[in-house]
Amino acid sequence: MLKEFKAFAMKGNVIDLAVGVIIGGAFGKIVTSLVNDVIMPLVGLLLGGIDLSSDQLHLREESYLKYGSFIQTILDFLIIAFSIFLFVRLLQRFRKKEESKPVESTPSKEELLLTEIRDLLKQQQERQN
Numbered sequence: 643m644l645k646e647f648k649a650f651a652m653k654g655n656v657i658d659l660a661v662g663v664i665i666g667g668a669f670g671k672i673v674t675s676l677v678n679d680v681i682m683p684l685v686g687l688l689l690g691g692i693d694l695s696s697d698q699l700h701l702r703e704e705s706y707l708k709y710g711s712f713i714q715t716i717l718d719f720l721i722i723a724f725s726i727f728l729f730v731r732l733l734q735r736f737r738k739k740e741e742s743k744p745v746e747s748t749p750s751k752e753e754l755l756l757t758e759i760r761d762l763l764k765q766q767q768e769r770q771n
Contacts, residue, residue: 669729670722673721673722673726676725677717677718677721677722681721682714682717696710697710697711697713698710698711
């Protein structure tokens with residue numbers, strides 16, 4: 643069972659996924675800071691200093707419906723999702739540029755040998771005709 647677990651854990655996909663999760667977490671912190679520290683203060687300034695996160699509706703004694711915090715979270719999500727979309731789109735452009743570069747390959751020994759055999763067979767066939 644230990645060998646099977648080691649084989650599973652060392653597969654390329656699992657390692658790639660782990661790296662993706664770690665980078666995604668770090669990227670999420672960067673985007674959250676961008677939203678909270680840069681974008682939302684600018685939005686608040688444009689909207690006349692409105693801070694949605696403190697808006698709430700009093701229901702009962704200690705019960706509040708914090709709709710402002712919910713709206714703030716939705717805005718955060720939309721900004722984060724759009725930022726990730728732009729980042730992924732940028733990465734795809736770089737991949738397309740790398741894929742479009744022509745790859746020059748030298749023929750292998752087997753291909754050279756097969757080409758030589760083909761040419762010899764053509765010559766032999768021409769002699770017979």
